[in-house]
Amino acid sequence: MANKTNELSHSKWVCKYHIVFTPKYRRKIIYNQYREDLIEIFKRLCSYKGVEIIEGHMMPDHVHMLLSIPPKIAISTFVGYLKGKSALQMFDKHANLKYKFGNRHFWAEGYYVSTVGLNEATVKKYIAEQEKHDIALDKLSVKEYEDPFKGNK
Template identity: 75%
Template sequence: MAHKLNSLAHTKWMCKYHIVFTPKYRRKLIYNQYRKDLADYLTRLCKYKGVEIIEGHLMPDHVHMLVSIPPKLSVASFMGYLKGKSALMMFDQHANLKYKFGNRHFWAEGYYVSTVGMNESTIKKYIRDQERNDMVKDKLTTIEYQDPFKSGR
């Protein structure tokens, strides 16, 4: 699954992101009675947008997710959608949260995101091997190339 390429009509892509976001005032209530509902909401919302959750953990006061987001969605628009819709779903299902979180602000502002790409050593190895493969192919050809700018008299 590490090198799984996804595809759209004219695109092959592998865009993975590590995302961390917190509830308002880092209240430690995710592990309480809301944990199961919140996990269901996040999973459902990601599925609606075509985002694959590779790994996800609901910690007592924050959420860690490793997701694969299609390039047609920006990370910012996806996070706005995810945090906004999940907050509305939480307040609709659990009316008592309105008193703890005023004005339907369930999540704190902002989030942390970093790209998850190939390892630098893997890329270096690929470049070394690619150069070695090209040299081997050149040795196997029997055609001698001549410099076209020198006269072959």
């Protein structure tokens, strides 16, 4: 799959992107009842634009996706489309979200994107193992939260 080229009418291309974005205020909402709905919405929106989801994973507070996006679509335009339309569809499907995320702001501003190039296997492995790594770190770290205004106690 690393060398698979796609074709448009006058071009051949391999454009793969690793994209990460978060819900507003990085709320840990994706694992709850909304996870399956978001997966379905992302698949539908990507198919509308001719974008292939190579790998994807929903973390409790962010989304990792490895996408193959045609060069005729700007990455910023596509991420804006994906976040905007998915937020509208989530608010339509779950009316109670408007009380948690007032004014239809489901996703935080901004996103992370990197081109994958020839190291696709490495990025796929990273996305697949991200959850296991985060759980292991949570188990290892026992943080003592201190109030910065009261000093050390």
